[in-house]
Amino acid sequence: MxxxxxxxxxxxxxxxxxxxxxxxxxxxxxxxxxxxxxxxxxxxxxxxxxxxxxxxxxxxxQPVVNTVEVPDLEKAIEAIEKHKGQIVAPKMAVPTVGWLAYFKDPGGYISGIMQMDANAK
Missing domain, CATH: 3.10.180.10 (2,3-Dihydroxybiphenyl 1,2-Dioxygenase, domain 1)
Structure with a gap:
């Protein structure tokens, strides 16, 4: 989860x-x-x-944003889009932390998703 x-x-x-x-x-x-x-x-x-x-x-x-940690960012992006969400900021590196993207849920609320990866650059 x-x-x-x-x-x-x-x-x-x-x-x-x-x-x-x-x-x-x-x-x-x-x-x-x-x-x-x-x-x-x-x-x-x-x-x-x-x-x-x-x-x-x-x-x-710009809203307050909560970020959810996911094991696989690409799979999370696919699931978001499949379930009528929208990626509003594509995958980006947060150096030495991981990979981050922002999305809107079907209600239009923005959240982040993060896959931890110390090697992200």
């Missing part, structure tokens, strides 16, 4: 959002890469929950 493993919160001013979530919920943040992308640690690894990120908003309508 595939599970949600990550979330992304878009923000017009990510540093303001980082301070907000840190002060309100005690989340810990670390900047990742050269982009305006801050990884969020939302709790201890041995407790239920997921970690995520705050990122620079690319579009005013």
């Amino acid at each position: 595939a599970r949600v493993v990550h979330f992304e919160i878009p923000a017009a001013d990510p540093e303001v959002s980082v301070r907000f979530y840190k002060n309100v919920f005690g989340w810990e943040f670390s900047k990742w890469g050269d982009e305006e992308y801050w990884l969020a640690k939302t709790g201890e690894d041995d407790l239920p929950g997921i970690n995520g990120a705050i990122m620079k908003q690319r579009d005013p309508a």
Whole structure:
């Protein structure tokens, strides 16, 4: 069974959002890469929950996105399209992490799918 493993919160001013979530919920943040992308640690690894990120908003309508880990990205893409979903951002490498794509479900809601692969480039 595939599970949600990550979330992304878009923000017009990510540093303001980082301070907000840190002060309100005690989340810990670390900047990742050269982009305006801050990884969020939302709790201890041995407790239920997921970690995520705050990122620079690319579009005013950009939603909060949950990403589901799948064992095979290509098969997941095929299943999404077969069941009336739509790929909105094709397969891309997240270097040293894995392969990522974004899709809309039949209701029009966007989510991500990720196949872990430390060799992704």
